[in-house]
Amino acid sequence: QLQLQESGPGLVKPSETLSLTCTVAGGSIGVPKFFWGWIRQPPGKGPEWVGSMSNSGTTYYNPSLKNRVTLFLDTSKNQFSLKVNSVTAADTAVYYCIQYLIPPSSVSWGLGTLVTVSS
Amino acid sequence: ENVLTQSPGTLSLSPGERATLSCRASQSVNTYVAWYQHKPGQAHRLLIYGASSRATGIPDRFSGSGSGTDFTLTISRLEPEDFAVYYCHQYVGSSWTFGQGTKVEIK
Numbered sequence: 742q743l744q745l746q747e748s749g750p751g752l753v754k755p756s757e758t759l760s761l762t763c764t765v766a767g768g769s770i771g772v773p774k775f776f777w778g779w780i781r782q783p784p785g786k787g788p789e790w791v792g793s794m795s796n797s798g799t800t801y802y803n804p805s806l807k808n809r810v811t812l813f814l815d816t817s818k819n820q821f822s823l824k825v826n827s828v829t830a831a832d833t834a835v836y837y838c839i840q841y842l843i844p845p846s847s848v849s850w851g852l853g854t855l856v857t858v859s860s
Numbered sequence: 861e862n863v864l865t866q867s868p869g870t871l872s873l874s875p876g877e878r879a880t881l882s883c884r885a886s887q888s889v890n891t892y893v894a895w896y897q898h899k900p901g902q903a904h905r906l907l908i909y910g911a912s913s914r915a916t917g918i919p920d921r922f923s924g925s926g927s928g929t930d931f932t933l934t935i936s937r938l939e940p941e942d943f944a945v946y947y948c949h950q951y952v953g954s955s956w957t958f959g960q961g962t963k964v965e966i967k
Binding site: 745780786787788789790793801803804805837844845846847848849850851852 | 861864866892894896901902903904906909910913915916947949951954955956957958959960961
């Protein structure tokens with residue numbers, strides 16, 4: 742059974758870069774039909790899509806975050822990574838990685854990891 | 861941005877009752893809507909995609925309907941394990957948005 746595990750620093754200083762990794766177990770990140778994405782949920786708010794990536798390397802970003810976000814697939818480590826630069830308190834959220842098909846007849850979520858932006 | 865508004869924010873019901881959750885989009889999304897269930901400490905669970913198609917393994921007490929801007933998730937008879945937060949999600953094109961959630965709690 743597929744398992745997604747997010748990891749990374751729980752505290753990031755303002756203006757620095759937030760870096761998270763999603764480790765995939767029970768499946769290969771190299772399977773062409775799957776897409777990979779990040780969703781975040783700020784405290785007290787609904788989920789917000791951050792960005793997605795196809796196995797071929799095509800990326801899709803939330804327009805409100807586009808210039809600050811980088812996604813990366815590492816097939817050698819079976820990991821999917823997110824970087825958000827120039828963070829502010831507004832980037833404080835639980836970050837989830839997801840695997841999905843298009844159309845999303847199958848969507849798997851990790852348990853999420855809380856990232857707090859604070860000095 | 862296509863804003864999804866869910867109502868009500870909280871639904872207080874008893875096991876065995878029917879739950880009706882609404883999701884309204886600010887722009888038409890055809891039938892590109894999914895619904896998720898989330899319980900504390902667990903991964904989000906896909907219930908419905910394409911507005912009305914149940915995901916693999918989802919009991920038939922869960923049903924989805926709607927098209928355009930108005931969507932409904934119905935749980936015909938609430939089981940104890942159904943008390944959770946539910947989110948709608950639109951996936952038109954490559955830009956997704958989510959609703960803020962409806963909490964279904966035990967009355």
